[in-house]
Amino acid sequence: KFKKTGIARVWDPKKIVIILDHTVPAPTADYANNHKSIREFVKEQGIENFWDINTGICHQVMAEKGYDLPGSVIVGADSHTTTPGAFGAFAAGIGRSEVAAIWATGKIWLRVPESYEIIVNGEMPKGVYAKDLALHIVGDVTASGAVYKAVEFKGETIKNMSIASRMVLTNLSAEMGAKNGIVEADEKTEKFLQNRARGPYEMMHPDEDAEYERKYEYDASDLVPKVAFPHTVDNVHDIDEALEIPIDQVFLGTCTNGRVEDLEVAARILKGKRINPRLRMLVFPASWDVWREADERGILRTLAEAGAVIMNPGCGPCLGAHAGVLADGEKCLSTANRNFKGRMGNPNAEIYLASPATAAATALKGYIADPREVI
Incomplete structure (x- = not known):
């Protein structure tokens, strides 16, 4: 897609991350040729943030390698790019044509989404985990219930969750149609990013008078496996x-x-x-x-x-x-x-x-x- 723009060089190779995670190792000649062309493109463009087939899934690697930073804007050619919202980032999935345009210009047009507030309190019972909570919320909100919304997860249950569990929630926010899912960054975020963060970041917090289009409240103690x-x-x-x-x-x-x-x-x-x-x-x-x-x-x-x-x-x-x-x-x-x-x-x-x-x-x-x- 980028080559079709007619632009020879990407706008900033340092701000582009490419991770091979689908169909790895390549199961067919077509996939192998696709991987080969990606490796050649990375070398040609001088893109240093390239992770080959031995690294893992992009959404996990982005977190581990310190790319997911509070207050940052992250877009990617995968619908579950909402995952970095677990670190207080605005993260959204976009199409390949949009990715190509960003590589060429460094810019994208986005409408500011309305916000949904999802408040979860209470202790989750034995045998119930973040995935059960996420599925419960998706079932309640529905697959089209939060289309192009910013879904903010908060409450004592969320605060007590590990970073890994928070990532489950923001990952599944895509299944409500959300533009992004987000958890307010806190001391757990900072601890995770210690010795990982690839640059400075700003701890973002919701305004005290923030307005939400809709509010959902859940008692985690009532949950069962889903x-x-x-x-x-x-x-x-x-x-x-x-x-x-x-x-x-x-x-x-x-x-x-x-x-x-x-x-x-x-x-x-x-x-x-x-x-x-x-x-x-x-x-x-x-x-x-x-x-x-x-x-x-x-x-x-x-x-x-x-x-x-x-x-x-x-x-x-x-x-x-x-x-x-x-x-x-x-x-x-x-x-x-x-x-x-x-x-x-x-x-x-x-x-x-x-x-x-x-x-x-x-x-x-x-x-x-x-x-x-x-x-």
């Missing part, structure tokens, strides 16, 4: 309505739930046990840093000994191009963020979305199971 049924993310049900649905594949990973704390939750449930022989379980750590820490702590060994297949960091089968494509009639329980028809490569398959804990419980039983019964 499952999004095919074929929309807002088709959310309580776990009781999903029990004993037979599953053929469990997919643990993605930019939503492929971080260390996610893998650790699953490992605790599966430790010393074996997954049900009627299904297969694929584990894709979100990044090499995640992979390494999970390996050093014995998490990957625990999952492997339980019968899971440990894969390389990357998006894996989430987009349906390789490494876990589903067969006709199969059902997958995934920790990803989308379950559209054909999302994992086969329109004749079904995808259910849930937390890593529910994924692990399901792997044990062979059907969708309540994680509260095995924790």
Whole structure:
């Protein structure tokens, strides 16, 4: 797209980050040629912020490498570019043509979105995690309920969350149609960015008299594990309505739930046990840093000994191009963020979305199971 602009050089190579995470390693000659052309372009343009196939998913790598800074504006050619909002950034997904225009000019036109306020208080019960909260909110707001809105997550529950859990919320804000999801930066943000931040940043806070178009309030203590049924993310049900649905594949990973704390939750449930022989379980750590820490702590060994297949960091089968494509009639329980028809490569398959804990419980039983019964 950039070459079609007729402009020879990008406006500022230091402000461009390119990460290879989809279809890595390349499963076909076409993908291999695409990767090759990207590497050549990066070299030609002098883009130093390039991360090849051994690094991980862009949204995780951006955080780990210190690009996600409070008060910054981040745009990317992926709909889940809303993820950096967990650090107090304005982050939005855009199309490839817009990316090409930014590379050429350094500018983009954006309408200032109206804001939604989502307040969550209370302590989440045993067996309930950020993914369950996120699915509950998406189910309530609906897939089109926050189109082009700035969704602000706040409340004691959010303050008490880890950075990894906050990233789940901002990642899933895209599934409400939000332009961006955002969490106010705090001391946890600063601690995470210590020795990571690639430049100075400003701790942004909402105005005391900020106006919100809509307000949603939730009591986290009332939550139960949630499952999004095919074929929309807002088709959310309580776990009781999903029990004993037979599953053929469990997919643990993605930019939503492929971080260390996610893998650790699953490992605790599966430790010393074996997954049900009627299904297969694929584990894709979100990044090499995640992979390494999970390996050093014995998490990957625990999952492997339980019968899971440990894969390389990357998006894996989430987009349906390789490494876990589903067969006709199969059902997958995934920790990803989308379950559209054909999302994992086969329109004749079904995808259910849930937390890593529910994924692990399901792997044990062979059907969708309540994680509260095995924790």
